[in-house]
Amino acid sequence: MKTKLIATLLPLSMLLAGHASAEILKCSVKDAQIQSQIAFAKKAGNDFEVVGLEKALKENQQHCTDANQHLSAEQKVREEQEDVSKAKQEVAEAEADLRQAQAQGDTKKALKAEKKLSEKQAKLRKKNEDLSSAQADLAAFKS
Template structure:
C-alpha cells in the first residue's frame, strides 16, 4: 500500500516543483524563497549552503527590480521561442528522413525515425507548455 501511494505523491511533488520552476517570480517571492531555503540550511547546519544563500539573498536585495524581473521573463520567453523553433525544425527533418526511409522501404530506419519523431513531438509539447506558462507569467507583470 505504501508503494502505491508513494508513486502518485512523488509525481505530484515533481509536478508542483516543475510548475514553480516555470513561474515568474517577483523580487519579494525570490527573497521569500531564499529565506525559506536559508532557514532550512541553518536548521541542518549546512554552512556552505548558508553562505551561498546569504550571498544570493544579498544580490537579490541589491539588484532585483520590477524591470529586471520583467526583462528576465522576456528573455526566458524569447529563449523558449527559439528552442521551440529549433525543435520544430528538427521534427521536420526527421519527418523528411522518415519519408526517404519509407520510399526505400527500409524498415529499420523507418522505426528509428518514428521513434525520433515521437521524442521530438514530446519535447515540443513540453516546451510549448513551458512557453505558455512563461508568457502567462509575463502578462501578469505588465
C-alpha cells in the first residue's frame, strides 16, 4: 500500500514542482499534466485516482480555453500588483512608526517597531515574488 502511494505521489509531486510558479497554464499544458498523472496512476494501479483524473481531463477539454486562461493570468497580475501596493504602504507605515519610536527615545517601542518593519519587508518581498510569478505566467501566454 505504501509503495503504491509513494509511486503515485512521487511523480505527481515532481510534475507539480516543475510548474510550482506557474499557477495559470495553457489548456494544452494542463491536458498534458493530467494525462501524465493518469499514466502514473494507472501504473500504480490506483483505479480511483484514474477515474477522478479522467473526469478532470474531460472537464478541462470541455471548458478550458486559452483565452479564458489569458484573462485569468491578467487578473492575477492585477491582484498581485494591488497586493504589492498594499505591502509597500504597510512598510512605509512601519518605517514611520520606527522613526517616531526612535525620536521619542523609547528603546522598547523602537525594538518592537523594528521587528514589525522587518515582518512587513518580508511580506513585501513575498508579494513581489508572487507578482513576478504572475507576470511570468502572463508572458507565457504572449509567447
